[in-house]
Amino acid sequence: MKRRIVMSMLAGATLLAGTLMGTGPARAADVPAEFGTDWHDPVTAAPPVERPHGKSCEVTVARAQFRDFTPYRGRYAPPDGCGGRWSKVVLRLDGEVKGRQYDRLGYLHVGGVEIFRTSTPQPSPEGIEWSVEKDVTRYSDTFRGPGDVEMLIGNVVDDTYTGVLDVKVTLTFYQGRTDGEAPDRVLTLDEDSNLTTPRNSERVLAEVYATGSGGGCEEYWYLTVPEPAPYSCKAGQGPYREVRISVDGRLAGIAAPFPAVWTGGWSNPFLWYVVPGPRAFDIKPITYDLTPFAGLLNDGRPHRVEVSVAGVPQGQAGWSTPVNVLVWQDGRRERVTGKLTVHRAGDLTNSSTYTPGPQHRVDTEGAHRLTVAGYVDTSHGRVTTTVSRSLAHTSAHRWTDGETSDALEAAWSDDESVTAGGRTARTHRTFTMDGTTTLGAGDRLRTVLTLGDRATTVEWRGRRRIAWSRLDDTYTGDATYTANVPRDQRHAVGTTSERYRAHGSRGCYDRTVTTEQGVLTRVRDRC
Numbered sequence: 325m326k327r328r329i330v331m332s333m334l335a336g337a338t339l340l341a342g343t344l345m346g347t348g349p350a351r352a353a354d355v356p357a358e359f360g361t362d363w364h365d366p367v368t369a370a371p372p373v374e375r376p377h378g379k380s381c382e383v384t385v386a387r388a389q390f391r392d393f394t395p396y397r398g399r400y401a402p403p404d405g406c407g408g409r410w411s412k413v414v415l416r417l418d419g420e421v422k423g424r425q426y427d428r429l430g431y432l433h434v435g436g437v438e439i440f441r442t443s444t445p446q447p448s449p450e451g452i453e454w455s456v457e458k459d460v461t462r463y464s465d466t467f468r469g470p471g472d473v474e475m476l477i478g479n480v481v482d483d484t485y486t487g488v489l490d491v492k493v494t495l496t497f498y499q500g501r502t503d504g505e506a507p508d509r510v511l512t513l514d515e516d517s518n519l520t521t522p523r524n525s526e527r528v529l530a531e532v533y534a535t536g537s538g539g540g541c542e543e544y545w546y547l548t549v550p551e552p553a554p555y556s557c558k559a560g561q562g563p564y565r566e567v568r569i570s571v572d573g574r575l576a577g578i579a580a581p582f583p584a585v586w587t588g589g590w591s592n593p594f595l596w597y598v599v600p601g602p603r604a605f606d607i608k609p610i611t612y613d614l615t616p617f618a619g620l621l622n623d624g625r626p627h628r629v630e631v632s633v634a635g636v637p638q639g640q641a642g643w644s645t646p647v648n649v650l651v652w653q654d655g656r657r658e659r660v661t662g663k664l665t666v667h668r669a670g671d672l673t674n675s676s677t678y679t680p681g682p683q684h685r686v687d688t689e690g691a692h693r694l695t696v697a698g699y700v701d702t703s704h705g706r707v708t709t710t711v712s713r714s715l716a717h718t719s720a721h722r723w724t725d726g727e728t729s730d731a732l733e734a735a736w737s738d739d740e741s742v743t744a745g746g747r748t749a750r751t752h753r754t755f756t757m758d759g760t761t762t763l764g765a766g767d768r769l770r771t772v773l774t775l776g777d778r779a780t781t782v783e784w785r786g787r788r789r790i791a792w793s794r795l796d797d798t799y800t801g802d803a804t805y806t807a808n809v810p811r812d813q814r815h816a817v818g819t820t821s822e823r824y825r826a827h828g829s830r831g832c833y834d835r836t837v838t839t840e841q842g843v844l845t846r847v848r849d850r851c
Contacts, residue, residue, distance in 0.1 A: 349847050355840045359805075359816040362450040363842025364598045366605070369824035369835040370797070373414055373457045379499045381406035385415075385434065386475045390489040395476040400434050400467075403497045408468050411500030415440055415458045418492045422451025424811075425487025427587040427596075428477050429537050431646070432493060435471025436512045438646045439463050440493075441533045441607040443586045444477060445600065446593050447487050448842075449811075456605045460495070461502060462650060465510045467495065507650035518626035519649055521618075523659045526702050527652035527744075528618050531609035532631050534567045534581050534645045542642025545635070546583045546734055546757060547721060549686045553678040556727060559637050562676030563734075564690035564717055566634040567645065569612050571620065572627050575669050577612030578694050580715050580738040581633070583757050585775060591761055592771040594803035594818040598839045602777040602797045602822075609648070613742050615709040616698030619662025634672070654702045662700035666710070669694050683722050683729075690717040709744040731760040747790075751781045763807065770804040793828030817841055 381403035388396035402408070415432075417440070425447055432440040439460050445452060477489050507529070513519055521528060536542040541557035548559035569577040584603055587596035596604070614621070621627055631645040654660050670693035679685040697710040719734035738753040759773035777797040783790050803818030821838040834850035 349844050355843050355845060357817075357841070359594060359597075359814070359818070359842050361812075362448045363452075364839065364844045365452050366445045366454040366598060366600060367837055367844060368599065368605075369822040369837045371824070371826065371833045371835070373459055374412075375414065375496075376411045376498045376500065378411075379406060381497045381499075383495045383497070384492065385473055385495055386432065386491070386493040388475060388491060390428075390430075390477040390479045390491070391481045393476065393478040395474050398473040399470065400473050401470045402468060403495075406497045406499045409499075409501050410461065410464060410467075410497045411502055412459065412498045413461045413464060413467060414496045414498075415460045416494050416496065417442065417456045418453070419444065419455070420451065420453050420490045421445075421447040421487045423447060423449060423486035423488075425479070425481075425485050425489070427589075427593075428479050428489065429535065429586070430477030431475065431533070433472075433474040434463070435466045435469070437463060437466045437510050437648055438533055439466070441535065441609075442477075443584075443604050443607070444489060445605075446587050446597065448597070454605070458606055462506050463510055464502070464506045465508060467497070508653045509651040511649040511651060513629055513647055513649075514626070517628055517630050519621070519629045520624070520626045521621045521649070521651055522653055523622050523624050524654045524657050525618050525622055525651045526615075526654045526660050526700050526707065528614040528621060529650040530569055530577070530612045530614050530629070531648050531650065532567060532569065532579075532612070532645050533607060533609045534631070534633070534643065535584065535607060536565070536581065536633075536643050537586075540640075540642050542636065542640065543586070544589075545581075545642075546719065547730075547732060549721060550676045550678065553684060553686055554725075555684070555686075555723060559640070560635065561674055562635075562686060562688050563719060563721070564635045564674045564676070564688060566672075566690075566692060566715060567610055568632050568634060569614075569647075570628075570630050570632070571614065571617050573630075574667065575694060576614055576617055576696065577711075578692055578713055578715055579610045579612065580717065580736045580753070580755065581610070582608070582777070583734070583736065583755055583775075585757075585773075590759060590771045590773055591769065592803050592805070594805055594816045594842075595771060595773060595801040595820060597842050598844065599799065599801075599820045599822050599837060601775050601799050613709065613711045614649075615700070615744065616664055616666075616696040616711060618660070618700050619698055620664055622660055622662065622700075635674070654704075656703035660700050660702055662698055664696065664698040665708075666695060666697035668696075683724055686719075686721045688717065688719045688721070691715060707745050709742065712741045714739045728763045729760065730762075733758045746785060748784045749781060750784075751779060754778045767807045767809070768804055769807040770802070772802045773800070775799040791829045793826070793830070796823075796825040798823050821846075 585601040756776035801820040805814040805816035823836040832851035838846035
């Protein structure tokens with residue numbers, strides 16, 4: 325199969341390219357009765373990365389075949405002919421793999437800065453191709469000078485798992501100026517988790533590419549249970565997780581991790597062969613506004629910045645939390661002073677209750693609040709920033725002896741309000757997961773699953789609304805196969821779909837893609 329499909333946080337180009345090359349939706353008569361040895365290349369319903377008009381330059385950042393856990397290492401040099409300021413920078417990964425392989429996690433560092441984190445699709449015996457695109461304009465400061473490149477998609481290739489991951493990553497630079505949103509500096513922590521910011525920093529954001537993985541139970545942290553519940557994945561008090569960032573030992577930010585499902589998740593790869601779960605190929609970082617701490621950070625000394633994941637049993641590995649720090653500077657002052665004025669952390673609520681019976685049950689509720697505020701005295705006056713964040717989680721996990729039936733209904737909310745300079749941005753994020761896996765007669769394993777990634781943001785200047793946006797990315801899947809037999813005896817069937825809706829003051833986007841037995845059967849646009 326050689327269908328070039330652009331798979332991205334913006335995959336409208338994905339489906340357009342496929343249609344132009346004769347790989348659009350199949351007719352009903354062309355849908356097989358069950359999965360074969362080949363299927364459609366990965367697609368999503370998300371929109372394409374918007375690209376500016378005008379001159380552009382492309383740089384190849386990495387070209388590698390991943391067979392083991394040896395990183396690719398190379399050197400990056402800025403593009404020739406496109407200047408040192410760009411209106412947009414777009415990363416693109418193109419990959420190929422065939423044979424048999426698990427889903428794998430990967431990262432890409434340029435100049436020590438993590439600019440991309442991803443996972444991989446699982447291949448067909450005949451092979452698949454996929455691509456991912458990402459807007460990486462915010463890392464422009466990193467791209468202006470040469471630097472080391474490190475990339476790794478850890479893999480295992482042997483007599484059983486034969487898939488070699490062949491990837492190429494490029495950056496395309498569009499000449500021009502940004503709208504002023506790109507930071508002046510992109511920093512990383514040193515080996516001791518210390519950070520030293522420029523002394524004229526007036527806005528500071530931290531981003532954390534947090535992923536639970538490693539093949540253990542933290543890959544499925546949302547399913548873990550406390551003692552004494554009889555379940556295969558146990559973790560302290562249960563499934564509540566919270567990604568925290570601290571400055572010099574003081575809690576500076578809290579966030580709910582996204583419950584990512586990789587392409588082997590829920591014991592059923594037939595759910596993900598064509599349509600992956602939300603964020604699976606473009607793992608978004610959690611962002612924390614640390615501007616209230618800018619007055620402290622600007623003293624010219626190193627400050628310890630640490631990330632931890634609440635709820636992980638002590639001493640248990642499984643989470644990766646690399647940190648970038650984005651800094652905007654006051655170009656008219658060599659030193660910006662300020663002070664942290666408010667630090668109010670609520671008590672953490674976290675309870676998981678086990679109820680025994682023919683159907684075991686764990687009910688979990690968790691919540692936490694944090695408010696911080698501080699000011700900086702800039703060349704354009706005193707600016708006070710107040711950040712409030714409120715987290716909540718509820719879940720009901722039900723299973724039978726032997727885990728032949730295993731079900732979870734869960735929801736996470738992450739509400740954030742940031743007020744600075746007379747402007748307020750309020751964001752309400754909701755993640756949902758509702759699924760059941762059942763192993764029935766004849767070892768027929770069926771998974772029915774719905775995943776939701778939703779966010780609403782409203783920006784205000786005083787009492788006047790100046791911008792708003794609403795995202796709703798919903799995945800649904802239903803797949804069945806015979807477990808514990810060779811691949812050619814699985815007799816798998818499955819339907820999957822994704823609807824991606826993005827509405828707001830900047831316009832409307834609404835697309836649905838649907839598959840049956842690995843065949844793309846429908847593409848529908850509503851805007």
